[in-house]
Amino acid sequence: xxxxxxxxxxxGEGTRLQxxxxxxxxxxxPVGNRPILEYVLDALVEAGIKQLHIVVGYRSERVQAHVGPxxxxxxxxxxxxxxxxxxxxxxxxxxxxxxxxxxxANGDQVVDNRLVEQVIETHDSEAVGTLALVDSEAVDLxxxxxxxxxxxxxLVDAAATDRTHLLNAGVYAFDPKIVETIxxxxxxxxxxxxxxxxxxxxxxxxxxxxxxxxxxxxxxTYPWDVLSVSRELFTGGTIARxxxxxHDTARVDTEASITEPVAIGPxxxxxxxxxxxxxxxxxxxxxxxxxxxxxxxxxxxxxxxGANATVIDCVTGQGVLIGPGSVVLGGPGDVQVGxxxxxxxxxxxxxxxxxxxxxxVTFTPGTLVGSGATLHPGTTVDGTIAAGAEVTR
Numbered sequence: 466x467x468x469x470x471x472x473x474x475x476x477g478e479g480t481r482l483q484x485x486x487x488x489x490x491x492x493x494x495p496v497g498n499r500p501i502l503e504y505v506l507d508a509l510v511e512a513g514i515k516q517l518h519i520v521v522g523y524r525s526e527r528v529q530a531h532v533g534p535x536x537x538x539x540x541x542x543x544x545x546x547x548x549x550x551x552x553x554x555x556x557x558x559x560x561x562x563x564x565x566x567x568x569x570a571n572g573d574q575v576v577d578n579r580l581v582e583q584v585i586e587t588h589d590s591e592a593v594g595t596l597a598l599v600d601s602e603a604v605d606l607x608x609x610x611x612x613x614x615x616x617x618x619x620l621v622d623a624a625a626t627d628r629t630h631l632l633n634a635g636v637y638a639f640d641p642k643i644v645e646t647i648x649x650x651x652x653x654x655x656x657x658x659x660x661x662x663x664x665x666x667x668x669x670x671x672x673x674x675x676x677x678x679x680x681x682x683x684x685x686t687y688p689w690d691v692l693s694v695s696r697e698l699f700t701g702g703t704i705a706r707x708x709x710x711x712h713d714t715a716r717v718d719t720e721a722s723i724t725e726p727v728a729i730g731p732x733x734x735x736x737x738x739x740x741x742x743x744x745x746x747x748x749x750x751x752x753x754x755x756x757x758x759x760x761x762x763x764x765x766x767x768x769x770x771g772a773n774a775t776v777i778d779c780v781t782g783q784g785v786l787i788g789p790g791s792v793v794l795g796g797p798g799d800v801q802v803g804x805x806x807x808x809x810x811x812x813x814x815x816x817x818x819x820x821x822x823x824x825x826v827t828f829t830p831g832t833l834v835g836s837g838a839t840l841h842p843g844t845t846v847d848g849t850i851a852a853g854a855e856v857t858r
Contacts, residue, residue, distance in 0.1 A: 466588050468568050468638060469515040472559045475502055475572030476522025476546040481687055481802055484817035484835040484852060485782055489527045492572040495765055496691065497698045498710075498730045498746050500531065504575045509568065510537045511578035512585060518562050519572065520555045522546040551656030553647040563641050569659075571635035575694060577681035581636055587615075587676040588638035593646070593666050595674040597636035599682045604632040606686065608660070610675060617673040620664045631675070633660070634682045642671075687802055688833065689812040691780045695763050696744050699726040717741075721753075724760075736772070754789065761795070762813075771824065778813035779828075782836065785816045788824030798830025801849050817852070 479491025486494070492502035506517065517539050521528045525545060532541055544558040556569060568585065570576065580597050588595035596617060598610055609630025611619040621630060637659075647662040666673050681701060683694045710726075711717065715733040724742035729735070733747050736755035741747065744761040751764055754772035762779040770776055771789035778795035779787075787793070796811040814828040817836040822828075827845040834840070835852030844856050 466566060466585065466590065466638070468566055468585050468588070469513075470518065470562055470565070471509045471514040471516070471568040471570060472518045472520065472544075472556065472562060473502070473505060473509070473570050473572040474520050474552060474555045475528055476520050476525075476549055476555050476558075477573060478523040478549070479573060482685065482691075483802075484833060485688060485691070485780065485815060487836045487852065488524065488782070488818050490521075490523045490525075490573075491685070493524075493527050493531065494685065494691065495748060496575065496685070496695045496746070496763065498728045498748055501575055501685070501694075502528065502532070502572050505570055505572050506532070506536050508576050508578040508581050509570065510539055512581035514568060514581075515539060517541045518544060518559050520544045520546055520558050522549050522555070550652070552659035553650070553657035553662050554652075556659060557644065557647055557657070560644055563639070563644050566638060566640055569637045569639060574635050574684040575681065575698065576634065576636055580634060580678045580680035580682065583676050583678050583680070584636050584638050587674055589674075590640075591672050592638075592674045593640045593642050593671045594663060595638040595676060596663070597634040597682075598631035598675045598677045599634045599679070600677065601632040601682070603684070604630055607632055607684075609633070612675040612677070615674055615676070617663070617667055617675045619667065620660055631677060632682075634678065635684075687807065687810070688780060688800060688815045689796070689810045691763055692744075692761060692778060692811065695746055696761070699728075699744055718755075730766075748783075762793075776813075778811055778830075780812070780815045782816060782818035782820070784819045786821040786823065787816070788822050788826065788842070790824055791822045791826040791828075793828045794830065796830045798832070800831040800833065820850075 475492040479486040493500045608622045650661045685691045685694045710728040712731045714731045717735040718737040720737040721735045722740045727742040728746045730749040732750045734752045738756045740758045746763045748766040753770045756773040759776045765783045768785040770787045774791045779793045793813040795813040797809040814832040816834040819837045820834045822840040824842045826840045829847030834850045838854045841857045
């Protein structure tokens with residue numbers, strides 16, 4: 466079936482990625498030096514979508530300023546979800562678009578255009594909806610979908626899943642009738658879930674198709690996932706296809722060592738005897754000082770890594786300072802997300818926007834540093850450092 470419109474759900478915050486999402490929504494977090502949202506939009510455009518509609522909410526200005534009124538020649542229309550009340554509620558903010566069959570995609574998960582194409586090709590006039598599914602161990606985290614002969618027969622939450630279920634990849638095609646189904650499902654704690662509406666369709670014996678794909682799907686749910694998504698893009702995704710990615714305006718000293726794969730953005734400066742890579746994404750206007758090491762890390766725009774600093778398994782926000790001689794030795798470590806502690810996760814440290822380790826700071830694996838925190842020289846930090854905090858010996 467030909468589908469010309471797509472609605473991208475990009476209103477959520479990404480609370481489990483705090484403090485990285487303190488100043489921007491999850492779809493705007495970079496992997497491979499590009500926001501996650503761009504990978505979604507590229508997949509839609511390359512699959513033939515002509516009109517893009519984006520539902521925005523949390524920090525909406527960050528999305529609108531970056532994407533603008535058009536994307537790769539396709540007009541972009543924004544729909545505002547003033548209060549985040551679930552994925553179904555988000556979709557209802559674009560009801561005026563749902564007068565014909567439409568594609569819907571989560572804006573915070575990296576997908577490949579082949580996955581989008583397979584949904585469009587599978588969807589037909591008999592189905593109220595078609596879901597993209599992937600075979601992934603991550604189904605234990607996201608909940609699963611049971612399929613028989615290409616038809617969805619059940620959706621289950623994460624606690625009930627087993628390896629016989631497939632993962633919902635967050636790309637759908639819907640008939641306009643999905644609107645009345647979303648509206649008919651009772652909200653839970655004021656939230657309307659898109660998955661609950663799909664389950665209602667299944668329960669009412671309406672045809673919901675499922676198409677299993679082996680195309681790229683990747684999601685960053687927790688801080689350490691940013692590193693795994695970046696690595697997956699290097700090994701099998703967009704970055705891998707672009708090869709040894711050093712921007713033309715980057716200045717890399719002849720005595721620096723670059724170990725592929727890397728992505729080094731515009732106006733980056735790499736000093737003598739610095740070592741970059743493998744699996745290092747270096748954003749725009751970043752400086753890497755002499756003798757510094759950056760490996761398996763995502764370093765965002767305007768960050769400064771001082772001389773002889775070591776940065777391994779690290780994620781930074783924008784405008785971060787990792788001062789001379791500071792050490793992020795890498796994971797695994799125990800990471801606290803909210804009230805829950807995750808043991809032995811592959812994260813050296815996460816430093817949110819404008820955090821500053823002024824020099825000689827040592828990070829215990831799994832450390833999370835809030836926005837604007839200052840870590841004074843010679844300190845050793847661990848656990849979670851609050852936004853704006855000052856830490857001394």
